[in-house]
């Protein structure tokens with residue numbers, strides 16, 4: 613029986629070598645598996661430098677997500693002095709084995725991992741840490757938006773601290789379900805009548821729950837839930853709930869009963885101002901990020 617190489621799982625063991633035109637990378641360990649492949653920590657054999665290598669199985673039926681990830685990372689590189697995007701180091705494809713790979717800058721722990729490490733008792737980050745981390749998360753989102761893309765899956769697991777000397781910089785990861793909302797003439801695409809749910813229930817915007825086309829403001833709404841997830845002592849009220857309807861209702865309650873929703877946080881009224889601003893935006897609207905940064909820094913300093 614012939615096996616389509618695209619359907620085989622990519623499962624590299626430590627010591628496995630991946631050779632490109634430029635270098636050989638030796639697998640150290642698996643960092644995580646996504647919906648369409650896996651990410652490994654690798655060492656470049658000559659220099660000993662460590663990188664992250666993302667692999668995607670080739671598929672006859674599904675468009676390559678890794679190709680889009682590469683296109684986005686190429687576009688946004690150099691957007692800021694301190695970039696929130698991992699640098700592309702190398703890339704290639706292995707026709708015989710049936711996979712594409714991307715070698716990129718190695719990031720450290722994700723915000724979700726860091727939050728977990730703090731333990732169940734403390735729950736969230738301190739307000740200053742949560743706010744300054746969120747500010748960087750929004751900068752990354754703004755940089756992506758400048759190029760006409762939306763991320764559609766912003767959550768603590770998709771942001772990571774930099775490694776070593778870059779541990780104070782936050783990186784945005786995983787553009788697997790990002791979407792370009794501008795067409796080739798740089799005009800906003802006409803919104804589709806219905807849209808299937810994509811992303812993560814806990815952080816999805818209300819438009820996403822309701823099957824309405826997502827715009828820049830929807831990433832900002834997800835970012836806002838990320839901020840709450842990091843800052844609220846007990847986490848988001850709807851954590852652990854996988855019922856889309858119930859979660860959507862709980863998100864509505866953040867608006868109708870803000871004082872309760874913000875669990876006694878001193879800066880609750882500023883957070884309420886931010887979500888009120890995001891909520892009045894429409895699909896086509898550009899976001900005034902500086903309005904949000906201003907409010908965040910007002911709380912921070």
Ligand SMILES: Nc1ncnc2c1ncn2[C@@H]1O[C@H](COP(=O)(O)OP(=O)(O)OP(=O)(O)O)[C@@H](O)[C@H]1O
Nearest residue numbers: 643644645646647651664698717718719722786788
């Ligand atoms: N450059 C990187 N440096 C370090 N770790 C990374 C890097 N990129 C991704 N990872 C880690 O690898 C794991 C898998 O990431 P990936 O982006 O493939 O998908 P995912 O978010 O787990 O899944 P899905 O694609 O289904 O959303 C995650 O734990 C992520 O933190």
